[in-house]
Amino acid sequence: MDDLSKKNRRTGYIVLGLVLGMSALTASSVELYKLYCKMTGFGGKAEQSETAKSDVILDREIKVRFNTDVSVNLPWEFKADQEPLTLKLGQEAAVSFSATNLGNQGFAGTALYNVDPPAAGVYFHKNQCFCFDYQLIAPKKEAHFPVVFYIDPALDKDPQLKDLKSITLSYSFFKADSPELEKALEDFYNSGNSGTTSVKIK
Template sequence: MAASVVPDPRKNRRVGILAAGGALAMLGLGYASVPLYRLFCQVTGYGGTTQRADAEKVAGLKVGAKMIRVRFDANVAPGMPWQFKPEQVTQDLKVGERKIATYQAHNLSGREITGTAIFNVSPEQAGKYFNKIQCFCFTEQKLHPGQEVRMPVIYYVDPAILDDPAAKNVEEITLSYTFNETPASAAAAQARPVVQPMEKPLDPAQARR
C-alpha cells in the first residue's frame, strides 16, 4: 500500500505568498499603465497625440518659412446634448508661428452639464510637433442650461517637423476634438428626482356635486 503524502504547511504558505505578491504586482501595473501610456503618447505623439508647450519651449521658438494648413474638426459623444463646432474651417500658418482658433459650445439641454474634450491630430506623425499653449481641453468645461460659450485654443507647429523625414512633407494637419460628459455630471443627472406631473385641479362645479 502506497504511503500517503503529507503536505508541507511551509511550502503551501510560501506558494500562497508568491501568488498574492504576483496578483498585487499585476494590479499595480494595471493602475500604472494608464498614466504611463498617456506619457508615452505625449512624448512620441503616438496616435496623433498633441503636445502641451511650456514657457521655456515657447521662448526659444523661431518662425520658419514653410506654410502648413490646419483644419478644425468638432464632435460630441453620442447622447451628449451639446452643439459643438469650430468658428473657422481652416487656418494657414508658418511653422513656429502662434495662432489662435476658437470653438463654440452650446448646451441644448435643461440641465447643467460638465464635459471634457479629448483630442488628436492627423496625420499621426504630426502629433508630436503640434503644440498647444492654451486650450479649453486642458480643463473640464461646465455649461449651464442653454448656455453658449466661445473657447479658444492657442497653438503652433514646431519647426522641428522639418527635420523629421516622416513628417517634413506634411502640408495639412487636422485638429479634432470630441466632447464627452464627465462621469460625475452623468451620475448627477441620473440622481435627479423625477418630477411627477401635477394632477389637474378639480372643477369647483364638480366639487359641489
C-alpha cells in the same frame, strides 16, 4: 439585533467605498490620460509646450483644419469658430471653439483631442487648451474655449513628413464622468496610442 446592525453597517461601508472608488477611478483616468499626452507626442497626441512660442519661423506653410465631435449622450452643439488656417512652421496661432447646451438642464463635458496625421502630433505644441477639463454649461447657454498653438519647425526635418501639406486638430466632447468617456480612454490605451476611439459620436 446588534450583530445584524453591524453587518448592515459593514455592508453600507463596502458599498460606499465602491462608489467612491469608482468616482476616483474616473477622475484619475482623465488625469493619467492628460499626464501621458503632456509627456509624449506619440499617436497623434499634441505636445504640451514648455516654451511660450517658437524662436524660429520658417517659410514652409501648413494648413490646419479643425474637426469637432460630440458623444451621443451629451446634448451639445460643438463647433470651431474659424475656418482652416494656413500657418508658417513656428508661427503661433490663437483659435477658439464654442459649445452650446441644447438641453433643459446643465450638462458637463470633458474633451479629448488628437492630431492627424499621427506622426505630426509630436510637432504640434499647444500653449493653451481646454481638453481634459470639466466644462459645465447651463441650459441653452454657450461657452467659448480658446486654444493657442504652433507647429514646431523641427517638422521640416522629418523625412516622413516632407510632403505634408495639412494637419487636422480634432476635439471630441464626452459627458463628464460617463461610461463613454471611460471607454474613450480605454480605447486610447488599448489601441497602441493611435489616438482613435470606437465611441459612437454624432
